[in-house]
Amino acid sequence: NAGVTxxxxxxxxxxxxxxxxxxxxxxxxxxxYWYRQDPGMGLKLIYYSVGxxxxxxxxxxxxxxxxxxxxxxxxxxxxxxxxxxxxxYFCASSYSSLAGSNEQFFGPGTRLTVL
Amino acid sequence: xxxxxxxxxxxxxxxxxxxxxxxxYSDSASNYFPWYKQELGKRPQLIIxxxxxxxxxxDQRIAVTLNKTAKHFSLHITETQPEDxxxxxxxxxxxxxxGKLQFGAxxxxxxxx
Numbered sequence: 001n002a003g004v005t006x007x008x009x010x011x012x013x014x015x016x017x018x019x020x021x022x023x024x025x026x027x028x029x030x031x032x033y034w035y036r037q038d039p040g041m042g043l044k045l046i047y048y049s050v051g052x053x054x055x056x057x058x059x060x061x062x063x064x065x066x067x068x069x070x071x072x073x074x075x076x077x078x079x080x081x082x083x084x085x086x087x088x089y090f091c092a093s094s095y096s097s098l099a100g101s102n103e104q105f106f107g108p109g110t111r112l113t114v115l
Numbered sequence: 116x117x118x119x120x121x122x123x124x125x126x127x128x129x130x131x132x133x134x135x136x137x138x139x140y141s142d143s144a145s146n147y148f149p150w151y152k153q154e155l156g157k158r159p160q161l162i163i164x165x166x167x168x169x170x171x172x173x174d175q176r177i178a179v180t181l182n183k184t185a186k187h188f189s190l191h192i193t194e195t196q197p198e199d200x201x202x203x204x205x206x207x208x209x210x211x212x213x214g215k216l217q218f219g220a221x222x223x224x225x226x227x228x
Contacts, residue, residue: 031214042204042220043159050213058215090158094214099166101147101208104216106158 001026004107006091012113013081021076021110023091031094032074033104034058034066036087043090049074050096081114088112117142119207121219128195128226136222138205139187145207148181148188149216153202162203163190195226 007022025032034046045058047066055066063085065077074093078085088111092104118141128134140148149164165172165179165188172179176195181188192199202223206216 033215043218045215048213048215056213096214099147100210101212101214101216103149103161103164104214106160108158 003027004091004093004105006089006107006110008110009108010111012115013078014115015081015083017081018077018079019081019112021078021089021091021112023074023076023107024072025074025091025093025105025107026072027093027095027105028071029093029095029105030071031096032068033092033094034064034074034076035090035092036060036085037090037109038087046076046089078112083114086112086114117145117207117209117212117217119205119217119219121205121222123222124220125223126225128224130195130197130226130228132195134190134192134195134199134224134226136190136203136205136224137187138189138207138219139185140207140217141186142207142209143183143186144209144211146210147208148179149206149208150177150179150190151204151206151218153204153221155201159204192224195224197226197228200224200226 035043049055049068091107094104146167151159153159178191205219
């Protein structure tokens with residue numbers, strides 16, 4: 001299993017440009033998450049999904065959009081990039097169970113710089 | 116919603132000594148408490164987790180303790196080694212949160228030889 005994969009690894013955008021960060025998982029997890037991590041800081045939840053076709057906002061959703069048409073893929077869309085969106089973006093996935101929450105598996109991250 | 120506070124923000128220890136990181140949470144319904152380790156430039160990875168029906172869990176040199184009454188949990192690393200140098204994040208989650216984790220701000224641990 002590849003686990004959680006993300007592309008690209010690095011990207012430089014100009015202010016006002018748009019891009020899509022790709023995330024895929026091959027563990028058949030129904031829950032998926034997008035976080036951003038600013039330098040020297042913790043993880044902030046942007047959006048999450050509990051299954052195909054179901055997404056919801058996290059703590060810092062402004063400037064981002066998501067979609068989830070299949071269990072495997074959970075792309076994050078940045079529209080009109082701003083310098084404040086310079087960050088490392090992590091995608092994660094987990095499975096649901098009667099016991100409640102479980103381990104989140106993280107992708108390797110995408111380092112985004114907006115100039 | 117849930118709020119998790121983590122202390123200290125930085126921790127320097129001599130190789131071979133023990134390190135302790137403490138977290139408090141606000142939501143008494145939280146029942147899952149994982150700890151993640153993030154090495155520089157890498158992704159966070161789970162090192163140990165505990166559920167609310169257990170008071171302590173140990174895995175080799177690391178252990179986690181949970182005090183539900185006081186709503187705090189701690190990570191203990193014994194016989195620290197240079198490879199333990201990293202940022203450690205605690206987190207808490209409740210059953211109704213769709214698996215979402217509320218993370219603490221992180222602790223930078225530096226183990227000096």
